[in-house]
Amino acid sequence: MSKRIALISEHASPLAVLGGCDCGGQNVYVGQVALGLTRLGYRVDVFTRRDDIALPEVVQWAPGARVIHVPAGPARSVRKEELLPYMEDFARYMDSWLRQGRGRYDLVHANFFMSGMVARELRERWGLPFIITFHALGAVRQLHQGGRDEFPRERNLIESEIVADADAILAECPQDAKDLGSFYGASPQKLRIVPCGFDPAQFSPMDKAVARHEIGVADKDPLFVHVGRMVPRKGVDTIIEAIARLRDQHGLDARLLIVGGETDRPDARSTPEIGRLKEIAVKLAVDDRVMFAGRRRPDQLRPYYCAADLFITTPWYEPFGITPLEAMACATPVIGSAVGGIKYTVRHKETGYLVPPRNAAAVALYMAHALREPEEIESLRQRAFARATSSFTWQKVSRMVSEVYQEVMARVDTSRSGVIAALRVEASESPRSFLN
Numbered sequence: 001m002s003k004r005i006a007l008i009s010e011h012a013s014p015l016a017v018l019g020g021c022d023c024g025g026q027n028v029y030v031g032q033v034a035l036g037l038t039r040l041g042y043r044v045d046v047f048t049r050r051d052d053i054a055l056p057e058v059v060q061w062a063p064g065a066r067v068i069h070v071p072a073g074p075a076r077s078v079r080k081e082e083l084l085p086y087m088e089d090f091a092r093y094m095d096s097w098l099r100q101g102r103g104r105y106d107l108v109h110a111n112f113f114m115s116g117m118v119a120r121e122l123r124e125r126w127g128l129p130f131i132i133t134f135h136a137l138g139a140v141r142q143l144h145q146g147g148r149d150e151f152p153r154e155r156n157l158i159e160s161e162i163v164a165d166a167d168a169i170l171a172e173c174p175q176d177a178k179d180l181g182s183f184y185g186a187s188p189q190k191l192r193i194v195p196c197g198f199d200p201a202q203f204s205p206m207d208k209a210v211a212r213h214e215i216g217v218a219d220k221d222p223l224f225v226h227v228g229r230m231v232p233r234k235g236v237d238t239i240i241e242a243i244a245r246l247r248d249q250h251g252l253d254a255r256l257l258i259v260g261g262e263t264d265r266p267d268a269r270s271t272p273e274i275g276r277l278k279e280i281a282v283k284l285a286v287d288d289r290v291m292f293a294g295r296r297r298p299d300q301l302r303p304y305y306c307a308a309d310l311f312i313t314t315p316w317y318e319p320f321g322i323t324p325l326e327a328m329a330c331a332t333p334v335i336g337s338a339v340g341g342i343k344y345t346v347r348h349k350e351t352g353y354l355v356p357p358r359n360a361a362a363v364a365l366y367m368a369h370a371l372r373e374p375e376e377i378e379s380l381r382q383r384a385f386a387r388a389t390s391s392f393t394w395q396k397v398s399r400m401v402s403e404v405y406q407e408v409m410a411r412v413d414t415s416r417s418g419v420i421a422a423l424r425v426e427a428s429e430s431p432r433s434f435l436n
Contacts, residue, residue: 073089
């Protein structure tokens with residue numbers, strides 16, 4: 001009989017349209033892992049919060065995979081920073097789901113700390129083993145955002161409790177594992193490094209001229225592309241400043257295309273961050289060189305990656321970062337901040353260039369270098385594609401996740417077998433002792 005997995009992702013549904021403030025890498029991760037697990041023979045239910053009154057309770061998403069919309073809090077969009085009070089309702093719903101026999105699970109895989117709270121509660125009530133992928137850590141966020149962090153203060157304590165109780169923890173890169181140990185005392189025996197990935201069916205190389213024609217960009221101009229959520233920590237302002245420095249300090253002209261936002265409209269009103277970035281571009285006199293494409297679905301992103309001379313991503317911090325991988329899978333080298341997962345996937349001067357975060361001068365320097373060294377960039381293209389395809393497909397990631405599942409379930413089965421065996425011995429020996 002196939003194993004059944006409950007994937008909990010309270011704020012990040014695999015069915016959501018990507019690009020908004022709370023729709024990004026975690027949505028992709030949960031969806032791709034769920035689908036990958038079904039191909040390995042698992043049956044998967046993804047539990048996510050209902051954020052629209054029109055959503056059905058259960059969606060038969062793919063063979064072997066369902067999405068269950070949990071009524072926890074108002075049936076509308078709520079920022080993840082404000083979701084903590086509704087997690088009790090989320091846990092209560094899942095408890096009722098199990099009591100009614102609507103699902104039977106061998107393991108729970110939580111995503112993000114609030115999902116971890118629910119998984120921890122299910123373990124206490126039902127004895128279900130659980131593993132967790134945090135996707136981001138409160139302590140790291142506070143380190144970089146300080147007073148701008150709007151999550152409840154108890155987040156770090158909650159994360160510490162989950163780290164202590166989880167049967168296994170999936171760190172997305174070596175830095176993530178280091179942070180879990182340093183800030184939360186995670187046991188090395190619990191930690192497993194399992195990266196994110198990309199889908200080769202969606203992301204692969206294509207002719208640059210064809211890609212530029214498809215997205216409506218002039219073929220002759222040097223082009224840098226950024227894809228991501230429009231939030232300050234992504235450091236898009238650093239890239240805009242680098243475009244200005246490229247012109248002023250290196251005498252080179254290039255265009256920057258920014259993909260992301262709350263809607264398909266690229267106007268300033270669609271996302272507050274886009275409005276802020278447009279003001280910066282005007283102030284630096286590069287508003288005619290910086291273009292905003294608005295939000296795009298994953299199946300629309302390939303030509304954007306392929307149109308670029310380089311992909312640029314300069315976050316302050318990044319737990320993993322899927323977009324650099326997708327760019328590399330399209331044979332586009334990356335200039336990226338040397339943080340988190342980016343410094344794991346991007347190899348400096350081999351598949352792209354690593355720069356310090358919030359350092360526009362360094363970004364501009366490598367932009368200029370790339371435009372002046374086309375032969376080197378061609379070599380980077382080839383090696384970027386090779387690294388992505390050899391190590392980071394979702395198929396490989398799903399197998400790694402499955403291996404951790406099997407390890408945890410085997411450990412739990414052994415423990416349960418030991419208890420049952422002890423009870424049997426006790427039961428069999430007791431009558432003999434009485435008879436003797």
